[in-house]
Amino acid sequence: MTELTTAAPLHELSIAGRVLLPGRPGYAELATPWNVAVVNEPIAVVEVLDAADVVATVRFAAAHGLEVSVQATGHGAVRTERPTLLVHTGRLTDLTIDADGIARAGAGVRWGQVLEAGAPRGLAGLAGSAPNVGVVGFLTGGGIGPVVRTFGVSSDLVTAFEVVTGDGEFRRVTADENPALFWGLRGGKGALGIVTAVEFQLVEVAELFGGCVYFEGRDAEAIAHAWARWTDDLPEAASSSLAIVQMPAMPGVPEPLAGRTTVALRFAWVGDPAEGSRVVEPMLGLGTIVLGGMGVLPYSAIGAIHADPVDPMPTHEESGLLRELPAEAIEALMGLLADSPQIIVELRHLGGAFARANDHAPSAFGHRDAAYNLVTIGLGVPPVVAAAAAHGTALLAALGPWTTGGCLPNFTASADPSIVRRKYDDETLTRLATLATTYDPHGVIAAAHPIHAACLLSR
Known part of the structure; x- marks a missing residue:
């Protein structure tokens, strides 16, 4: 690799799209991620119009000792430390759905567009809790959505990728064509190249039963204990999460939630609405409901269940996986929430179809034996970010007896090797690092470097 430099002759990078330099119109808009607490200053933003532009950019970076990072919606951004071109x-x-219900989405497509396109045919994409998130980034990280217990990990439904690897080659990747990359792109979170398009199977679901109710915060401990017991016996038709929410009083926050602590019960049921209502009914009488309700929803409105923020904001996140959630774990959790600096502390029920890997086409996504996912979200700005980080660390430590030690690729975006290491077992981490070296011999893809560093930690 040539010596890293910030003086590359960018005027020689010839593409159909735009090359935006710092200070030029459009640069700041495209360089800023959704999490505005992550501040990067790439040498240039390369706004590509097709896969050929990506090929040209990766080859240019390799020739001039640069790295390449990628962004579409800006979710999941991490800090980069070396001279970087941001693709x-x-x-x-481009978004199409064929006669067999296979969607093909370009890297700029968001889940909301897939939901809208599939709805007239009764077809549904396995989106996450926030339809504003990009399809590609979500699927390369595996993908855990509001119906994960019913349909499983979203990346298991991927049938093909189009990707530019770090050696500057455009490749089509399927279970039969470039199978090693197909394994690694589903869960490897961008370490093996820049995905320009993805194809995936839609499922036949037109509507579901569910929603979200917010209870008074004083009922939190009783509801949390009841929710943990209730999830022990939930059928796979049901997916649920529970969140302790402390929203500040600010524009856009509903008045019943502003400036107070509430408990959000999220629920999605695929099947007979009457049966779904019967299953969730015991939970609805456990406290005073201040907002929300349950009912039949078009699948295209699935984002209403979590109602995640749409506008960019500064956040700090911590996450971990639990193998069980006994009463002692709930007590340890609640003991640290009395003066919590977090905006949200969420427990998401896993198991069911989540636990079943795709035997036909295994992937780099792991940790399927986990029973719950825990995530904390706090404001990512000084001085509160320090308190949020310390509290998140303390919370995971308090739950240590019941955690697996792992975390999921799409939660807690970080280039910290110690965090990246928790996302994979040692065998998977080694295989990802080997693939990254094979397809990116000059170390052009920025997302691969944390994989290599994490791999060294595991030795």
Whole structure:
């Protein structure tokens, strides 16, 4: 690899899209991620219009000792430390659905567009809790959505990728064509190249039963204990999460939630609505409901269940996986929430179809034996970010007896090798690092470097 430099002759990078330099119109808009607490200053933002632009950019970076990072919606951004070209794929917005219900989405497509396109045919994409998130980034991290216990990990439904690897080659990747990359792109979270398009199977679901109710915060401990017992016996038709929410009083926050602590019960049921209502009914009488309700929803409105923020904001996140949630774990959790600096502390029920890997096409996504996912979200700005980080660490430590030690790729975006290591077992981490070296011999893909560093930690 040539010596790293910030003086690369960018005027020689010839593409159909735009090369935006710092200070030029459009640069700041495209360089800023959804989590505005992550501040990067790439040498240039390369707004690509097609896969050929990505190929040209990766080859240019390799020739001039640069790295390449990628962004579409800006979710999941991490800090980069070396001279970097940011490939912005937001203009790759082609979306089609064929007669067999296979969707093909460019790297700039968001889940909301897939939901809208599939709805007239009764077809549903396995989106996450926030339809504003990009399809590609979500699927390369595996994908845990509001119906994960019913349909499983979203990346298991991927049938093909189109990707530019770090050696500057455009490749089509399926279970039969470039199978090693197919394994690694589903869960490897961008370490093996820049995905320009993805194809995946839609499921036949037109509507579901569910929603979200917010209880008074004083009922939190009783509800949490009841929820933990209730999830022990939930059928796979049901997916649920529970969140302790402390929303500040600010524009856009509903008045019943502003400036107070509430408990959000999220629930999604695929099947007979009457049966779903019967299953969730015992939970609805456990406290005073201040907002929300349950009912039949078009699948395209699935984002209403979690109602995640749409506008960019500064956040700090911590996450971990639990193998069980006994009463002692709930007590340890609640003991640290009395003066919590977090905006949200969420427990998401896993198991069911989540636990079943795709035997036909295994992937780099792991930790399927986990029973619950825990995530904390606090404001990512000084001085409160320090308190949020310390509290998140303390909370995971308090739950240590019941955690697996792992975490999921799409939660807690970080380039910290110690965190990246928790996302994979040692065998998977070694295989990902080997693939990254094979397809990116000059170390162009920025997302691969934390994989290599994490791999060294595991030795």
